[in-house]
Amino acid sequence: EIVLAQSPDTLSLSPGERATLSCRASQSVSSNYLAWYQQKPGQAPRLLIYGASSRATGVPDRFSGSGSGTDFTLTITRLEPEDFAVYYCQQKLAFGGGTKVEIK
Amino acid sequence: QVQLVESGGGLVKPGGSLRLSCTTSGFSFGDDYVSWIRQAPGKGLEWVSYISPTSATVYYPDSVRGRFTISRDNSRNSLYLQMDSLRAEDTAVYYCARILPANIYSLTCDYWGQGTLVTVSS
Numbered sequence: 001e002i003v004l005a006q007s008p009d010t011l012s013l014s015p016g017e018r019a020t021l022s023c024r025a026s027q028s029v030s031s032n033y034l035a036w037y038q039q040k041p042g043q044a045p046r047l048l049i050y051g052a053s054s055r056a057t058g059v060p061d062r063f064s065g066s067g068s069g070t071d072f073t074l075t076i077t078r079l080e081p082e083d084f085a086v087y088y089c090q091q092k093l094a095f096g097g098g099t100k101v102e103i104k
Numbered sequence: 105q106v107q108l109v110e111s112g113g114g115l116v117k118p119g120g121s122l123r124l125s126c127t128t129s130g131f132s133f134g135d136d137y138v139s140w141i142r143q144a145p146g147k148g149l150e151w152v153s154y155i156s157p158t159s160a161t162v163y164y165p166d167s168v169r170g171r172f173t174i175s176r177d178n179s180r181n182s183l184y185l186q187m188d189s190l191r192a193e194d195t196a197v198y199y200c201a202r203i204l205p206a207n208i209y210s211l212t213c214d215y216w217g218q219g220t221l222v223t224v225s226s
Binding site: 034037051090095098 | 217
């Protein structure tokens with residue numbers, strides 16, 4: 001059973017700054033199966049990235065995904081006010097515990 | 105546009121039953137894998153079940169296997185979750201979601217409903 005560990009738990013940043021979120025798998029996984037979601041309070045998750053690096057429809061290009069094997073990264077190049085949220089990675093039946101990006 | 109709307113949540117006593125529904129529109133429901141995913145208050149996301157277009161393939165994790173049953177009615181573009189022998193730890197928001205058709209093996213969910221809250225408490 002694959003376990004996904006996300007770090008950090010919380011990221012405190014200011015608008016305009018760069019955010020780098022990590023997702024580490026307990027064993028090597030296929031990049032085709034790695035996804036990232038954004039969730040705001042009281043809302044459903046929203047798909048951002050699938051296949052490790054492909055942006056979902058309508059996702060701004062300030063969001064990018066990268067990585068392979070056991071280490072994957074979600075990068076937000078310049079944080080907008082609406083980007084402060086919780087982010088989850090997923091690999092098939094496993095979800096990471098989430099990283100909260102909060103306003104510093 | 106794609107829409108998924110859950111209903112049927114509420115307060116139920118431990119040991120009780122509840123049936124959730126998810127009505128969909130804007131995509132070819134009968135061609136797609138669909139799923140239920142839950143989120144306990146203040147916690148992360150957890151798979152509950154998924155089902156193939158013909159209902160031939162279903163999945164449940166150990167936490168709900170034998171108690172929950174997923175089903176679908178392609179003529180009604182609807183997904184269901186029958187939940188029996190409910191426990192306090194089943195308390196969560198239950199989301200229905202479509203699995204990305206281009207890569208069903210990834211189980212990536214590209215569209216989600218707004219969720220319905222199930223509370224199991226005496």
